[in-house]
Amino acid sequence: MKKKCLLILLVFILVLIPMDVYAADGKNYDFEGYTYDYWGNAVEGPAAFQLDRVIDEKNMGGIKVQGFNDVATSGDGRIFLVDTLEGRVDIVNQAGVFVKSLKVIRNAKDRIVIDESGAQLVLNAPEGVFYQEKDQELFIADTGAERIIVLDGRNYTLKRVIKKPENMAGVSEFKPSKIIADNTGRIYVVVQSSYEGILELNPDGIFSRYFGVNSPSVNFIDYFWKSISSARQKEQMKKTFAPAFNNIDLDSDGFVYAVTFDAAAQHMVFRLNSGGKNVLREKGSTSVVGDVHRMRIADQSQFIDIAVQDYGTYAVIDKSKGRIFLYDFDGQLLNAFGSQGKTKGSFQMPTGITWLGNNLVVTDSTLKCAYILKPTDFGKAALLASEKCYYGKWDEALTQxxxxxxxxxxxxxxxxxxxxxxxxxxxxxxxxxxxxxxxxxxxxxxxxxxxRAEVLQSHFGIIAVIFLAFIFLILFTEVRYHKKESGQNEE
Known part of the structure; x- marks a missing residue:
């Protein structure tokens, strides 16, 4: 009897209590994946990625980690991790082995740089980092000091410091939070809480323009009251500002991708052309909104960062649910996976995402770590199929x-x-x-x-004969009718 009770209890624990599946090395074996069908129903399937390695304080050579707030990678596999609270940028290699930590900036002679005030040039609460491959430059958004620091990407020595441009227009403060730079040297900066758009700077740091204003959604109730209000009442009403962007990335064609999780925004993901217009393709069964069932604002996906591949496939991470959504260039949802939790492989407060080849690197400020995710067999095929379609290699895509x-x-x-x-x-x-x-x-x-056009062309002869016969029949009946009418009139 006791054995039966224990057996029933064991079955209850295994079946009814949710448990994570672990591989022999203690890592999560796999995430649960899903997509949405045409009707908006979630369809379960294999996840596109699984956990490969964890980068945390154990990998940092003894230095303290307060949390990683942004991430960037280089073509040779280096990973740049921003620790805002510690005021550092930590560098590890592709295997997750610590390389260097950047806090005090040095010049080409390996001497500490002294700024204009006579103090050492030290990072102050940086929030963003980006590696520009063409010129091999490392851009750091040094938010607390209201400046951008540009380093040589090979030896990490100072190349230049960009402060608030004298010709900068608008009312936004120059507090760079996220940053990218294209192959022409143009710098795009997300400024904290700015509703004027993305800040675009010339390579020398001179202000160029505000780029890609994020239009707010229309509230018809507010619009109605404003339409019937007096000028004095309108002045007292709450102004509607353009929602702020949260993060940005750059594709191989120079288009700027951006995300926002402001509930007032019309769109959540943007692909901005040179004129600042959103040209994101949304040809999938659902819009690019993450989870489609959003009955309440609190249930909406909140995209904190975006990472774009050279072939247009992009991944966005939802900070509210700890999920990663993978889309192809057409906006077709390829896969969604991930969850919130404290177990290895789950997320508490994801802050950044980027590609490392076909792997993904995701940072979490609360768990104080970065995950390196590798594609599963399903994910490899999905990524390769998306790439082959993007470059027009249809037969190779068909195989995948x-x-x-x-x-x-x-x-x-x-x-x-x-x-x-x-x-x-x-x-x-x-x-x-x-x-x-x-x-x-x-x-x-x-x-x-x-x-239809093919059928019409292949049967053109038959269709033409039928059409001519039809016209002849109409003419024949008309002639007979008029003859009959004329005969009756003569009688």
Missing amino acids: FNKILALNGNYEAAYVGIGKNYLMKDEYKKAMYYFKLGNSREFYSKAYNGY
């Missing part, structure tokens, strides 16, 4: 989509991808079949239009 379907037969994005493959080859009937399986109405309509 078939691999994906072997792992997850409910994956609509794969059916849509195969449909696009056949659509580009003008095989419209096959394309229609796969678009139907993928519930892609927009692309199904495009394939149907091509199929």
